[in-house]
Amino acid sequence: MRKENSLQHIILNGGNLFMPSVSVDCVIFGFHDNELKVLLLKMKNSASWALPGGFIYKTEDIEDAATRVLKERTGLSDIFLKQFHVFGQPGRAEKKFHINFLKKEGISLDKNNWIIQRFITVGFYALVDFAVVTPQPDFSSVTCEWHDLDSVGDMFMDHKQILLKALETLRLQLNHEPIGYQLLPEKFTMPELQKLYETILGKKLDRRNFQRRILSFGILKKLKETRKGGAHKAPFLYCFDLKKYRKALEEGLQGGW
Amino acid sequence: MRKENSLQHIILNGGNLFMPSVSVDCVIFGFHDNELKVLLLKMKNSASWALPGGFIYKTEDIEDAATRVLKERTGLSDIFLKQFHVFGQPGRAEKKFHINFLKKEGISLDKNNWIIQRFITVGFYALVDFAVVTPQPDFSSVTCEWHDLDSVGDMFMDHKQILLKALETLRLQLNHEPIGYQLLPEKFTMPELQKLYETILGKKLDRRNFQRRILSFGILKKLKETRKGGAHKAPFLYCFDLKKYRKALEEGLQGGW
DNA sequence: TTACATTGTGTCATATAGACGCAATGTAAT
DNA sequence: ATTACATTGCGTCTATATGACACAATGTAA
Incomplete structure (x- = not known):
């Protein structure tokens, strides 16, 4: 892993690179074997699964940030992607969890470090062609895998809630827009x-x-x-x-x- | 005006009180004389009209922040309020505009002041009973008034875009949920x-x-x-x-x- | 060759949506 | 008082959409 993408680099220098307090999380849907799938990350040092997410560069559009996360996790560009909700409860992240997580990685934090401040996250959902995705874990995770939507267990932070809201939104959208072009093969x-x-x-x-x-x-x-x-x-x-x-x-x- | 709500106080101390980089803006709809109205603020030292908005206290839920803004501008509690979109283009605020605006108010800023950093804003729309609203300007504005929706001119920053997106959302929502309870008198x-x-x-x-x-x-x-x-x-x-x-x-x- | 699950196509009854008719009614003009 | 009239209440008629289901055609496997 290149230093620029290492966990330590991001934790220590992220404050200079990214907008404070704001993140994006992506619910990436795929379809395979007649099952709706969602792409999840297995966190390092944890049993938790998380949504692919990321931070927003100081001069980057939030839609572009989500697009970038998608590209990094799936290898895909030019994908159907839509923001659907902001999750902004003050207690959605547990500081202790982050601090312990980083301690296990051998990173100790200043108490003012940007990463342990309160964050709100903008939820996006994406529809992708399962067959052409190459899942890639990020700096915080050990694996990146497709999961059956109906057998997703507990998740990191409020990610389960985000996932469910994405599904609810997708169901409603089904009445307003055609779906399938992004999820099915050409024929x-x-x-x-x-x-x-x-x-x-x-x-x-x-x-x-x-x-x-x-x-x-x-x-x-x-x-x-x-x-x-x-x-x-x-x-x-x-x-x-x-x-x-x-x-x-x-x-x-x-x-x- | 109490010092705690003065422009100067908020600009100089907001960094300690509020989440950085995130705001809320409310599109407050009312109905009167067979016209759809929207509550707008006339900015100090400017011809621009703006949506009522505000910042989020460090431990405050974003929905609560929007509710608070609504309460402050209309006097109303317990109102239909729904987030509908995040506006997060990097260029949505013009730094020069803010600096000039504050200079006219006799406030000079440190170049790292929180208020002139990049902000994203979470858009909310609200439906209120026109008859019982008492519009109140905020620290940045001289008046707070109802406007006919179809005669709203240019607006501050991207507020016109936010307003139009709110209207579009409201129109779509009309197919999914009943509307009227909040906008009409009891009978x-x-x-x-x-x-x-x-x-x-x-x-x-x-x-x-x-x-x-x-x-x-x-x-x-x-x-x-x-x-x-x-x-x-x-x-x-x-x-x-x-x-x-x-x-x-x-x-x-x-x-x- | 046959069995059978699956597909292509169509029917029927019912529900819903759009266009419009007409008598009843409350106020204002005469 | 009487009349005029815009508006309201309540209905009809038709076209279209929806839900439930019938039946023949077809490709593979027994």
């Missing part, structure tokens, strides 16, 4: 898209009504190919009509008032 | 409620279809009284069924998926 079948929706929503949908509805949005192109190799009738492949997809992203999907 | 007529929706959405709605839809939510109670005194047929008065209203707030209004 996919209708059952695969349906599984994605069912997984995000946590409930079963009627196969025929789902198809009718999703096609009515006019964002899919039906291809002439079918997915051979499955044990049953070969389903047609679809891809997103990117032009219409983007238009739907901007204008929103359905009406209401 | 109101169907045309008044419709005007509120039309004003927020910026478009006309059909009178009969509106009534059918809003009643279908089951959050209104029809009273036996009518609103006398208008120049036409007296419309019935309604009030919110608070129990069902709150339930609808929690569970959301309509389905989607």
Whole structure:
């Protein structure tokens, strides 16, 4: 690990590099084996799992900071990323935890060190293609892995709460914008898209009504190919009509008032 | 003005009291004369109008900070308030503007003063009853007034952008949660409620279809009284069924998926 | 060749949304 | 008093959307 990214370097010099008191945390969703996955870090010297997060350089846009974190943990650029909530309770970090954590790493802190001040964090969620991600741990963690969303246990600080809020937001967003372009491979079948929706929503949908509805949005192109190799009738492949997809992203999907 | 709230006191001692680099700004909506209003501050020594905002005490929850700002500017407690977006571009504040502003007030700053560092701000929107608000300017402003939403001109920093984003959010929220309890007096007529929706959405709605839809939510109670005194047929008065209203707030209004 | 889970497509009843008709009513003008 | 009239209350009609379900076609495996 290069010194610039080492834990010690960041702890001791971060105060000069980063905005004080503000961080970003990313809930990175992927989809694989009909399961919704989330990318988590295993902290050093701890049983806790944490969301990938980071600090904001003094002249960096917060969206850019989140994008950078994403790039560093997944190797991916140009990803769907959206801020969804700020978590700003004064007690969300436990000072003792940080101090003990750093002591185990052989780092002792001045009591005014920037890292043990109160932080608020801006939560972002990202949708990425599971298949092309190369998870990379950061300076504070030993591993970076995909987890099944429904088997995530206790987490670091308030990260579980952040994760749940991201999921709630994603579910609501499903009514306003098309989802799937970032989570599925380029070509996919209708059952695969349906599984994605069912997984995000946590409930079963009627196969025929789902198809009718999703096609009515006019964002899919039906291809002439079918997915051979499955044990049953070969389903047609679809891809997103990117032009219409983007238009739907901007204008929103359905009406209401 | 008490010294504790004076401009000079806050500028010179704020660094000890407040979180660095983070502020809150509130878009406070009211409804009067069939117009959507927003509460703005006229800055001292400037033609600019600004959103009511403030800083976060070192041990204060950010939601509480926004609640406090609201209380200070409107006199109201227990108000509908919701964070909607973080504005964190590095260039959103212009240092020169602040320094000139303070110079005119006779305050000269150390170049490391907390107030001229980069800030990100958490945007909140609030819905309040126009009739019971007593606007109060803060330490940085000379007046605090309601403005018609559609005649707001240029604003301080990125406040216009914040305002527009709040409006956009409110419009989207209209599909998920009931609105009106906070913005209307206790008893109101169907045309008044419709005007509120039309004003927020910026478009006309059909009178009969509106009534059918809003009643279908089951959050209104029809009273036996009518609103006398208008120049036409007296419309019935309604009030919110608070129990069902709150339930609808929690569970959301309509389905989607 | 057959069994079978799965897919493609369609139907039917019901619910919802948008456009509009008409009589009732309260005030103001005559 | 009577009338005019804008507005309100309550309804209809139609098009579209939604939910539940039927049935034939198809690709693999037994």
